[in-house]
Amino acid sequence: MATLLTAHLFFFVVFFILSQSCFSTCSKQSRAAVVLPLKTQMIPSSSIPKPPNKVSFHHNVSLTASLTVGNPPQNVSVVIDTGSELSWLHCNKTPNLLSTFDRLRSSSYSVIPCSSPTCTKRTRDLPIPASCDSRKLCHVTLSYADASSSEGNLAFDTFRIGSSASPGTIFGCMDSGFSSTTEEDSKTTGLMGMNRGALSFVSQMGFQRFSYCISDRDSWGVLLLGGGGSGSNFSWLQPLNYTPLIQISTPLPYFDRAAYTVQLEGIKVSDKLLPLPKSVFVPDHTGAGQTMVDSGTQFTFLLGSAYSALRNEFMEQTRGILTVLEDSNFVFQGTMDLCFRVSLNRSTLPVLPTVSLVFRGAEMRVPGEWLLYKVAGEVRGGDQVYCFTFGNSDLMGVEAYIIGHYHQQNLWMEFDLQNSRVGLAPVSCALAGQRLSKGI
Known part of the structure; x- marks a missing residue:
């Protein structure tokens, strides 16, 4: 249940992928685990290095990940939210947003018509039912506990975490709402839904389990997609x-x-x-x-x-x-x-x-x-x-x-x-x- 981001930057976290996920090429049963070690540091975001296969994280009111979407890849920053289903990105440039996804630049981006089963059936868990806009595209509206809301179209594109890609990921390409009031907030491109709904990121990726440990101050934490907290390895x-x-x-x-x-x-x-x-x-x-x-x-x-x-x-x-x-x-x-x-x-x-x-x-x-x-x-x-x-x-x-x-x-x-x-x-x-x- 995401709220609007606040101005308080508590932690900045850098994490990297140590093992590769096979994403859409594997069955749910054989999905490889993705281990994401986290290191919290009190440093300004402008000084974060951006080498290949590393993903930036910071922790204010939520856990915020940096990944890439589209072809050619575009850097986006999204909130990881276990209280939401549909992942979404800001797609409309506005003066108060520093980070948006440019759908026109992505050759793998495609919209979803409102007649598609993806629109009529897979959106069943969304709090507000999907509708049909004037262009006959699948239209979604999201609202949150702090009275914020956003709306736009359901779409497909390729999401990448490190060097692992997931083509055809369903997300919301949002054109309105979620206005930011701080510079840090305006850098956030969107949200990654992690709940049990059919359209959530973990459901689409086929992970049957995920875990995390949220660090308190300057210490290591971890996010683990797949795998489990038992057995000799733990x-x-x-x-x-x-x-x-x-x-x-x-x-x-x-x-x-x-x-x-x-x-x-x-x-x-x-x-x-x-x-x-x-x-x-x-x-x-x-x-x-x-x-x-x-x-x-x-x-x-x-x-x-x-x-x-x-x-x-x-x-x-x-x-x-x-x-x-x-x-x-x-x-x-x-x-x-x-x-x-x-x-x-x-x-x-x-x-x-x-x-x-x-x-x-x-x-x-x-x-x-x-x-x-x-x-x-x-x-x-x-x-x-x-x-x-x-x-x-x-x-x-x-x-x-x-x-x-x-x-x-x-x-x-x-x-x-x-x-x-x-x-x-x-x-x-x-x-x-x-x-x-x-x-x-």
């Missing part, structure tokens, strides 16, 4: 705890059937389980209340009753440790209304309790250092402002629990489509990157 990784993906057969108005939906069963602050009935976490008859694992959202959002219970308990356990910002008019990003004042003279935060998200069969433990986020430019007297990194879904206007990537740092996250489950285990992303780069 002896350095703790056994994964798996939670099943929730699937429903009947379409419901507020349930995203293509999302990576898991069952949240409880929330703990330190070791104290919040006194919430499990029914609070179960989707209702409309589908509202599902829990989605989403790399395209930065923070984690809870429905109102669960958020209020967590907010109150966190305040209680940090009483005398943190000073609450008493300003009802300040709500960070419009969804986070619990903020604190921390002295400018303080170089580190105090020790804070952990928050654990309890799933069916697995638990995600968020350490205290990732529970507060410094708000750039907000100073009150001699204090800086930090906000709680859990937000209220009700304020965002979304009827769902969303597990964002900020709370997935230094966890091995495996999305196992073949067995319909998500696995997780704590891991040092530095260790994961080093071991995989050596093939061990």
Whole structure:
């Protein structure tokens, strides 16, 4: 569930492909794994070297990859988003965009007519049905949780990661929407959808499993397409705890059937389980209340009753440790209304309790250092402002629990489509990157 990109550049990541994927020339069963080691560095994007077979990554509100599309290849930068299906590129040059895909320059680009089965059948999982425009081309419209939207035509072209090519990849060539407000945002060409829908990148490539480890600061991380986090080659990784993906057969108005939906069963602050009935976490008859694992959202959002219970308990356990910002008019990003004042003279935060998200069969433990986020430019007297990194879904206007990537740092996250489950285990992303780069 991608949001518009913010101006905050936390990390710049460079990764390279160590093994080749056979992409469209292989069956799903024999798909070769692609190992993508990541190195985070606090360096300006203008100084990144661009040698062959390397792909640029940076991490702000999402994971952003640089790859090539078309013939001759054009460099594009796309957000990797497990909460979205259709990959898309900006195709219309506008003053606020520095990076667009020029379809007229690509000899392998082709549009998809609205009468094509690709348009009439393969778009079935999109939230807004495809339509037919005045030129009888397949027209798609995308909308996101932050009220941003875009529209354009469905098309085919060749996507390349490193030296591996996938001809005939379906994507959206978008002509409007998603206006950028910062220079960093304007460099992003589009988005790579990674959910379970028929048109997602992993579905089109035939990968039955992918994993990632998101690094925290200046350390190694990794994205692995194919393969798995088990066996002798992963002896350095703790056994994964798996939670099943929730699937429903009947379409419901507020349930995203293509999302990576898991069952949240409880929330703990330190070791104290919040006194919430499990029914609070179960989707209702409309589908509202599902829990989605989403790399395209930065923070984690809870429905109102669960958020209020967590907010109150966190305040209680940090009483005398943190000073609450008493300003009802300040709500960070419009969804986070619990903020604190921390002295400018303080170089580190105090020790804070952990928050654990309890799933069916697995638990995600968020350490205290990732529970507060410094708000750039907000100073009150001699204090800086930090906000709680859990937000209220009700304020965002979304009827769902969303597990964002900020709370997935230094966890091995495996999305196992073949067995319909998500696995997780704590891991040092530095260790994961080093071991995989050596093939061990």
